[in-house]
Amino acid sequence: MSISELTTAAPAVQGAGVKAYTVGMADDVPPGEGRAFVAGGTQIAVFRLRDGSLHATQAACPHAGGPLADGQTDVNVLVCPLHQYAFRWADGTSPGGAPPVRLYPVRERDGYLVVDV
Amino acid sequence: MNAVLGGRIEGLTALHLDDDDLDPRARLVVIGNGMAGARFVEEVLERGGGEQFRITVFGDEPHGNYNRIMLSPVLAGEEHEDDIVLNSHDWYADNGVTLRAGVMAERIDTAAKLVYAADGTVTAYDHLVLATGSYSFIPPMKGVRTDDGELRPGVYGFRTIDETRAMLDAVGRCRKAVVMGGGLLGLEAARALQGHGLHVELVHAMPYLMNMQLDPEAGAILKRSVEKLGITVHLDVFATDVFGIDSVEGVGLADGRRIDADLLVVAAGVRPSTDIAVRSGLEVERGIVVDDQLRTDDPDVYAIGECAQHRGEVYGLVAPAWEHARVLADVLTGTDPTAEYHGSRTATKLKVAGVDVAVMGINTPEREDDEFLVISEPRRGVHLSVVIRDERLVGATLLGDTRKVAFLTQAFDRGLALPEERIKLLVDLSDGAVEVGVAEMPATTQVCNCNGVTKGAICGAVADGCGSVGAVMDKTRAGKGCGSCKSLVKQIVEWAADGDVTEDVSASWYVPGIPMAKPELMAAIRAQDLRSVSAVFAALAPGGVDDARSKMGLTSLLKMLWGHDYVPEKDGEFINDRVHANIQRDGTFSVVPQIKGGVTTPAQLRKIADVAEKYEVPMVKITGGQRLDLLGVRKEDLPAMWDDLGMPSGYAYGKSMRTVKTCVGSDFCRFGLGDSTQLGIDLETRFQGIESPAKMKMAVVGCPRNCAEAYVKDVGVVAVGNGKWEVYVGGAAGASVRKGDLLATVDSPEAVLELTGRFLQYYRENANWLERTYDFVPRIGLDRLKEVLLEDAEGIVADLDAGMQRSIDAYTDPWGQDAKQPATPGQFRPSLPLIALPKVPVR
Ligand code: SRM
Ligand SMILES: Cc1cc2nc3c(=O)[nH]c(=O)nc-3n(C[C@H](O)[C@H](O)[C@H](O)COP(=O)(O)OP(=O)(O)OC[C@H]3O[C@@H](n4cnc5c(N)ncnc54)[C@H](O)[C@@H]3O)c2cc1C
Ligand code: SF4
Ligand code: FES
Numbered sequence: 010m011s012i013s014e015l016t017t018a019a020p021a022v023q024g025a026g027v028k029a030y031t032v033g034m035a036d037d038v039p040p041g042e043g044r045a046f047v048a049g050g051t052q053i054a055v056f057r058l059r060d061g062s063l064h065a066t067q068a069a070c071p072h073a074g075g076p077l078a079d080g081q082t083d084v085n086v087l088v089c090p091l092h093q094y095a096f097r098w099a100d101g102t103s104p105g106g107a108p109p110v111r112l113y114p115v116r117e118r119d120g121y122l123v124v125d126v
Numbered sequence: 127m128n129a130v131l132g133g134r135i136e137g138l139t140a141l142h143l144d145d146d147d148l149d150p151r152a153r154l155v156v157i158g159n160g161m162a163g164a165r166f167v168e169e170v171l172e173r174g175g176g177e178q179f180r181i182t183v184f185g186d187e188p189h190g191n192y193n194r195i196m197l198s199p200v201l202a203g204e205e206h207e208d209d210i211v212l213n214s215h216d217w218y219a220d221n222g223v224t225l226r227a228g229v230m231a232e233r234i235d236t237a238a239k240l241v242y243a244a245d246g247t248v249t250a251y252d253h254l255v256l257a258t259g260s261y262s263f264i265p266p267m268k269g270v271r272t273d274d275g276e277l278r279p280g281v282y283g284f285r286t287i288d289e290t291r292a293m294l295d296a297v298g299r300c301r302k303a304v305v306m307g308g309g310l311l312g313l314e315a316a317r318a319l320q321g322h323g324l325h326v327e328l329v330h331a332m333p334y335l336m337n338m339q340l341d342p343e344a345g346a347i348l349k350r351s352v353e354k355l356g357i358t359v360h361l362d363v364f365a366t367d368v369f370g371i372d373s374v375e376g377v378g379l380a381d382g383r384r385i386d387a388d389l390l391v392v393a394a395g396v397r398p399s400t401d402i403a404v405r406s407g408l409e410v411e412r413g414i415v416v417d418d419q420l421r422t423d424d425p426d427v428y429a430i431g432e433c434a435q436h437r438g439e440v441y442g443l444v445a446p447a448w449e450h451a452r453v454l455a456d457v458l459t460g461t462d463p464t465a466e467y468h469g470s471r472t473a474t475k476l477k478v479a480g481v482d483v484a485v486m487g488i489n490t491p492e493r494e495d496d497e498f499l500v501i502s503e504p505r506r507g508v509h510l511s512v513v514i515r516d517e518r519l520v521g522a523t524l525l526g527d528t529r530k531v532a533f534l535t536q537a538f539d540r541g542l543a544l545p546e547e548r549i550k551l552l553v554d555l556s557d558g559a560v561e562v563g564v565a566e567m568p569a570t571t572q573v574c575n576c577n578g579v580t581k582g583a584i585c586g587a588v589a590d591g592c593g594s595v596g597a598v599m600d601k602t603r604a605g606k607g608c609g610s611c612k613s614l615v616k617q618i619v620e621w622a623a624d625g626d627v628t629e630d631v632s633a634s635w636y637v638p639g640i641p642m643a644k645p646e647l648m649a650a651i652r653a654q655d656l657r658s659v660s661a662v663f664a665a666l667a668p669g670g671v672d673d674a675r676s677k678m679g680l681t682s683l684l685k686m687l688w689g690h691d692y693v694p695e696k697d698g699e700f701i702n703d704r705v706h707a708n709i710q711r712d713g714t715f716s717v718v719p720q721i722k723g724g725v726t727t728p729a730q731l732r733k734i735a736d737v738a739e740k741y742e743v744p745m746v747k748i749t750g751g752q753r754l755d756l757l758g759v760r761k762e763d764l765p766a767m768w769d770d771l772g773m774p775s776g777y778a779y780g781k782s783m784r785t786v787k788t789c790v791g792s793d794f795c796r797f798g799l800g801d802s803t804q805l806g807i808d809l810e811t812r813f814q815g816i817e818s819p820a821k822m823k824m825a826v827v828g829c830p831r832n833c834a835e836a837y838v839k840d841v842g843v844v845a846v847g848n849g850k851w852e853v854y855v856g857g858a859a860g861a862s863v864r865k866g867d868l869l870a871t872v873d874s875p876e877a878v879l880e881l882t883g884r885f886l887q888y889y890r891e892n893a894n895w896l897e898r899t900y901d902f903v904p905r906i907g908l909d910r911l912k913e914v915l916l917e918d919a920e921g922i923v924a925d926l927d928a929g930m931q932r933s934i935d936a937y938t939d940p941w942g943q944d945a946k947q948p949a950t951p952g953q954f955r956p957s958l959p960l961i962a963l964p965k966v967p968v969r
Contacts, residue, residue: 036951037951038952039696039697039950039951039952040695040697041660041695041696041697041698042696042697043957044952044955044957045955045956045957045958052958054957059663059672068957068958069958072208073208073711074712074713074958075713076709076713076956076957076958077957078957078958079701079704079713079957080674080701081674081675081677081678081697081700081701082674082697083639083671083672083673083674084671084672085671086674087674088674088675090701090709091709091711092208093675095674095675106211106214106217108214109216
């Protein structure tokens with residue numbers, strides 16, 4: 010991706026060390042799919058659900074490092090492609106008992122994707 | 127190799143701050159984080175003990191808590207180590223339990239109530255529970271240890287995940303293994319190692335196998351079954367020497383023989399881990415001596431599990447350990463301060479080295495007037511016996527056939543009246559006794575021995591609204607230990623639900639997210655003209671909610687139903703289908719070009735070689751499907767690679783038609799009765815890329831010598847001479863092995879193509895999602911299939927042919943297509959951008 014570390018907006022929630030990163034264009038992430046980006050050196054997977062909402066998680070699966078952006082999604086969970094552990098959008102926990110996935114706030118702003126890390 | 131099982135992500139820590147003065151809760155310390163210790167903590171928490179106690183658990187092993195029983199399947203490669211984790215480090219953190227993983231507790235000062243640990247820490251307790259389990263006993267043998275007292279490299283115990291990992295790591299380098307000990311563990315280890323291709327010899331010091339559980343005749347029959355697996359058994363002889371300079375090279379027996387081996391597993395029994403108790407001045411005989419409330423001779427120190435000795439007994443199974451955990455949790459939390467443990471009657475049901483074994487009570491008559499009934503069928507590997515005393519069952523041994531275990535267990539536990547014709551105890555004289563067995567079983571009969579779940583508890587769960595076998599298992603934990611009682615649990619649930627909910631409702635659904643069986647779903651999709659996965663969810667899912675786990679199955683179904691007119695949605699596909707390649711453990715992909723019938727050309731091979739070099743492919747492999755696999759390809763390289771290859775996709779990733787294997791047939795082979803190679807190529811050309819409920823694999827062979835394994839394929843075709851071809855369906859040689867059923871003998875290649883298409887289409891329309899033909903064909907029945915496909919009993923043959931033709935017409939090579947124009951933006955973008963790839967080994 011060409012744009013990766015340009016800070017253009019204030020984080021949605023201010024907090025110690027939280028920074029907003031513009032990671033790409035809004036339409037880089039097609040409906041229902043996920044794509045991986047780098048935000049300030051952190052790997053992030055950004056998903057657009059079929060209901061239009063955006064979500065972001067760490068890019069590597071906490072179970073065994075699977076590429077989460079290649080996973081499948083629904084309104085409740087993200088399913089990792091390697092061993093099919095699910096992770097809830099609500100809090101990152103896994104009903105199947107894998108360690109939780111880290112979630113990041115993400116939003117669309119002027120046609121760009123902005124992630125708070 | 128060193129990963130912590132059930133560990134936490136780096137950077138997170140499971141330590142809690144101990145602000146002693148502020149916390150009014152009593153300090154409960156558990157030493158040993160095995161199956162008893164961890165279960166005890168769960169039982170305490172379930173009784174609200176988190177409010178009463180600040181819990182600290184010491185575990186010598188660095189891992190979370192895992193299911194030790196499942197180490198056998200892990201060693202056999204049947205189970206992944208991640209799937210045997212019971213409680214991860216996170217679980218402890220989430221429940222406010224301090225886990226000191228990897229820390230050995232060394233000494234207890236029972237007067238000051240302090241635990242001294244190997245890391246130098248001192249931990250105060252109010253109540254202390256010892257759950258230190260057992261360790262593998264290593265009998266004295268010359269050379270078994272090196273000078274520094276460690277086991278010689280190549281010698282392993284079989285008790286922990288680390289030992290299991292070390293053995294798994296070694297199997298690739300080793301060729302000959304000796305297993306010492308012909309009990310449960312030794313047999314399991316032998317079978318597992320043998321499955322890894324090692325030559326295995328088993329040395330047992332006793333005159334017959336499993337002498338702790340079986341009688342001599344049963345032991346002899348078990349020996350035959352084990353030898354049939356290809357394992358050599360030496361009985362009645364001690365191993366006295368371990369040879370080898372650096373690592374093991376052989377084992378010496380007491381009679382002077384020497385067996386060469388580069389791996390030695392010692393499974394010669396276990397001993398309770400009592401060191402810490404001895405060092406701390408607690409009373410120890412064989413185990414740590416406890417009373418009926420699991421209390422040692424110190425009033426605040428308890429012992430549970432395999433390290434405990436109760437009324438003279440030390441147990442070596444998990445069920446008693448878990449009973450200890452329950453009783454002690456009742457006592458300590460005050461849920462039932464008078465709870466007592468009175469010992470376990472162990473009725474064991476196991477699968478040893480692939481053989482079913484169930485034993486309870488005594489195995490031979492002990493008194494003059496004991497009745498003893500034996501049925502012995504050495505050839506079938508079956509040996510059944512019962513011992514009856516005063517009209518009561520006092521012992522039973524079932525080997526190779528455990529169908530009667532349910533009734534016998536209850537008769538043994540409850541002292542039920544026994545049938546006059548004693549033989550009925552062992553053999554069904556076909557009076558439909560099984561159903562009756564479940565109905566008659568008293569509510570208190572234990573069904574799941576691992577988790578101590580009774581028939582009553584299962585019925586209770588059904589009464590509380592658990593509508594399926596799965597739900598009952600989740601609620602009661604029945605069937606969640608070794609799993610050997612699952613079928614009995616199912617029978618009881620079905621009986622308890624009284625025919626109302628005899629089946630898992632959702633089990634009949636095609637996919638979990640839409641409450642419809644396949645025919646109903648297909649009808650609704652057609653009637654409402656639903657052409658995309660999102661349209662199906664919107665119209666048919668409860669609340670219109672989508673479901674990730676249903677998407678792949680729906681995509682497959684829609685492609686079959688609509689052919690060209692299906693509206694594709696990338697997110698409806700699994701990643702493999704999205705990028706037309708098979709995802710690997712490190713996020714790279716494998717590329718398998720189509721090589722029809724396994725026949726290639728020098729030009730193709732040259733092309734593949736060039737491409738492999740250009741894209742630095744870490745491994746090129748000849749597959750089991752008669753073609754070439756380029757493994758470890760970066761996602762972003764896929765389109766360019768396909769373009770360079772100029773070959774169509776081999777669909778090695780899809781739930782679809784995969785390969786047609788062939789043999790060299792009549793063109794070259796002196797036995798060939800038909801041109802199997804050409805027919806294979808024609809089949810693959812016609813059915814390439816056809817999606818289906820599960821993989822479809824075919825083979826064509828030129829004679830019944832079957833060199834391309836046609837008898838064990840979804841569709842297998844065999845030339846039998848005079849222009850005739852046999853068509854077999856429902857064969858398998860993967861996770862299941864099954865010879866296909868002969869559907870028909872036809873007299874031309876064209877007829878083979880036609881019948882194959884008809885069968886495949888019937889399978890596509892009627893099979894459940896992920897149901898392979900080896901399940902589908904027996905479910906429908908061969909006779910029924912013949913009626914429908916050969917005699918057109920349902921009048922659907924023309925529709926089947928047309929449906930298949932529609933799919934064939936809709937075929938496009940996905941590589942040719944997407945290489946030119948990505949289906950969605952970023953289709954081939956890497957998903958792990960910062961990791962240096964590939965991570966698979968380069969050969
Ligand atoms: C590459 C190959 C092994 C090899 O190096 O030879 C292979 C590799 C995989 N097989 Fe296989 N199978 C391969 C031939 C077979 C065969 C032999 C055959 O096709 O003649 C079988 C037995 C026949 C059969 O299908 O039953 C076979 C039975 C399985 C099974 C068990 C299926 C079953 O129901 O019994 C699975 C698991 C599954 O499908 O759920 C499986 C799954 C897999 C998967 C896809 C595992 C996965 O889900 O990711 C492997 C992909 C590895 C990778 O990362 O690329 N593979 N697999 C073979 C590819 C053949 C090809 O050219 O397409
Ligand atoms: C391969 C295999 C297959 C088996 N199959 C079956 C089966 O089919 N059915 C069945 O019922 N049983 C089976 N068993 C037996 C079953 O696993 C045990 O009965 C059960 O694990 C006993 O639980 P426990 O907690 O007493 O001991 P363990 O599970 O051994 O736990 C003890 C733990 O305490 C730790 N520990 C010891 N001393 C200290 C210390 N001083 N400080 C800190 N930590 C310490 C140990 O490291 C260990 O993790 C099998 C066992 C094995 C090895
Ligand atoms: S290739 Fe097949 S047999 Fe080999 S590890 Fe993968 S699934 Fe198992
Ligand atoms: S790596 Fe994600 S589930 Fe295993």
